[in-house]
Amino acid sequence: MLKPPAAKCEGCKNGDALEFEISMAFQPIVDLTTHLPFAYEALVRGPSGESAASVLAQVTEANRYAFDQRCRVRAIELATAAGILEVGAKLSINFLPNAVYSPAACIKLTLATARAVGLPTSRLIFEFTENERMVDPAHIAHIVESYKEMGFGTALDDFGAGHAGLNLLARFQPDIIKLDMDLVRGIEASMPRRMIVDAVIKLASAMGILVIAEGIETQAELNTLADLGVRYIQGYIFAKPMLAALPPIATWQESIALSA
Secondary structure, X not given: OOOOOOOOOOOOOOOOOOOOOOEEEEEEEEEXXXXXXXXXXXXXXXXXXXXXXXXXXXXXXXXXXXXXXXHHHHHHHHHHHHOHHHHOOEXXXXXXXXXXXXXXXXXXXHHHHHHHHOOOHHHEEEEEEOOOOOOOHHHHHHHHHHHHHOOOEEEEEEEOOOOOOHHHHHHOOOOEEEEOHHHHOOHHHOHHHHHHHHHHHHHHHHOOOEEEEEOOOOHHHHHHHHHHOOOEEEOOOOOOOEEOOOOOOOOHHHHHHHHO
C-alpha cells in the first residue's frame, strides 16, 4: 500500500500550521434492512481518545484550514487501517464549511490521500453541521454542489437544531440529512416529535434525500423511527464510537439488552 501524502493542504492557507495531534473514533450508521453498516462516521478525538470538545477548543481562525485538512487525512488513513475497504461501507467525514475557501483547491489533499490508500471517492461522504454559523450560505451551496459533482456524498448534520433548518434545504440539497438527537429523543412518547419527523421524512423522500436518525439509545426510539420509515440509524443502541477502530454492530438481541 502506498504511503499517504503528508498532511499539508495544497493551496489552502496555513496548511502546515497545526501544532497539535488528533485521532479519530468511528461509529457505524446501520441500514435497518440489512443490519449492515451503511457508513462509519469519523469523529475527531485527541491522540489518546480525548474528547472532541477538548480538540475543538484548540481550533482558532489561524489554524482552521490546517485542522480541517488534517481531519480529512486522519479519517481516511485510520478508517482504511481499521478495515473499511473490506466491509464495503462509506466513510462520513465532518468538515468545516468556513474553512473551505475553494472546493477544488482544498479537496486536492483529500483526493491524494484516498488514491494512496485505495479508497474510492464514491465511498466518501462529507457532512457539515447546521449548528455552525453560516457566514456565506451561497458559498456553502457552492461547496455542496461542487462535492456532488466530484462524486462525493454530502450530508447536513444536526438537522432541526441549528440556525436555518428548512431554509438551508431551500438553498441547496445535500444527499443526506441527519436528524438531530434532540428531535428524536423520547420520540415514542411525543406526538409533536413524531409528526415533525414524519413530515421531514416525507419532504426528504420527495426531494430524493436520505434520512439518518442519530443518537438513538433505546429500543422504543428505534421501533418508532422504523415505523415512521427511517432506514438508517446511528447511536449507542448499535455501537459506541471506538478509537481508531470500526466497532462491531450489536445484534438485534444485543441492542435490546443495551437499551434496557
